[in-house]
Amino acid sequence: MADAVVAAAGGVVWRRTPGGGIETAVVHRPRYDDWSLPKGKHDPGEALVETAVREVAEETGLSVVVGRRSLRTQYAVEGGTKRVDYWLMEAVGGRFEPGDETDELRWLSVDAAAGLVTHDHDRAVLADLARTDVPRSPTLLLVRHAKAGSRSDWDGDDDLRPLDPKGRRQARRLAEVLPLFAPTAVLTAERTRCRETVEPLAEVLGLPVQSLPEVGEEEFSADPQAGLAAIERFLEPRPAPGVTVVCSQGGAIPSILMALGVRWAGVAGALWPPAAKGSTWVLGGRPGALLADYYRDFPTDPTA
Incomplete structure (x- = not known):
């Protein structure tokens, strides 16, 4: 019997800096004591991009505009495989409030975020955010x-x-x-x-x-x-x-x-x-x- 696949989605949230660069949001999850990108499991009735936006709102309190589709990551979890689809998202409002799922949010440069996150699959997604050969946002x-x-x-x-x-x-x-x-x-x-x-x-x-x-x-x-x-x-x-x-x-x-x-x-x-x-x-x-x-x-x- 094939392992179960747990579908999830998340966002690589970014904002512009006064100097013309960008910084990205990473969150701390007390349950796992790790630093990661906001994400969560798919709910029935949602498209994955809707899951991604909902999870970003729940874990960060931020309002976002969806941009370029990013990477899909996969990794082993108990009983199967977790598959996470990511989208780049530009922050346009909202405010973080600590909660049970995420108790801290940091805005960091992409390099600093890559140094802080716990998991290699998150670093791969951050590398995609750093690409400059295609736009982050559609028009x-x-x-x-x-x-x-x-x-x-x-x-x-x-x-x-x-x-x-x-x-x-x-x-x-x-x-x-x-x-x-x-x-x-x-x-x-x-x-x-x-x-x-x-x-x-x-x-x-x-x-x-x-x-x-x-x-x-x-x-x-x-x-x-x-x-x-x-x-x-x-x-x-x-x-x-x-x-x-x-x-x-x-x-x-x-x-x-x-x-x-x-x-x-x-x-x-x-x-x-x-x-x-x-x-x-x-x-x-x-x-x-x-x-x-x-x-x-x-x-x-x-x-x-």
Whole structure:
């Protein structure tokens, strides 16, 4: 019988220093008398990124904005293996209060934190935080519209084809998870199914849904340079954490990603990046130094 896998998630929390550097938060756990990164076990009904944010809040008291997906660590625990997925997270508020799980928090340089933490797997995650070849934080969430049924089953203008029941569930799920990345604007191609995909998110955020026709499938095909230029302006560095959400279509998103240099699974050549209905690409930076994380969806089963 295979050993049990305990799914968990955590955050590599960082903040900017006045001198232009960064420092990161490490916590002391009195139960184990160790210094570590905030993390905890997955709860039913959560995606792992939701687990990570919840555990960071519980162990540090800090409010964070989710950034680049970091490493997955694995180590033996009693009865099996503990698997921890980490995200980089920029601190934007909150205050630490000592508790039963964590009784001390220290803000340290990355090198000092690596010297203090007890476990080698935490040092590996801190080394990922120190990378400068890709951004720590995204600036763009590129969403493919959710499921809208079959085109052949729709009698009207295809631009007006709405989401089906599964698509509406996907849209609601996006509205639950994407706020963790702190969207500041929501834009969409001019298709009903695109607009309906991001309307629940915009409602949660209290933002209008703005039109971005250049990223529609037909519009992008007619003028790819205009569409790419529209996307590239959202990849520029931002002075504060947050992202722009753009909803587009399956005929445009892979071409946009290829133009930016994205290849699936890091394989060179003509392998097209995926863009399943309801999926999200988390992007930032520039070609050659691009953050590009793909979320097929946000499953609540950590083994999915």
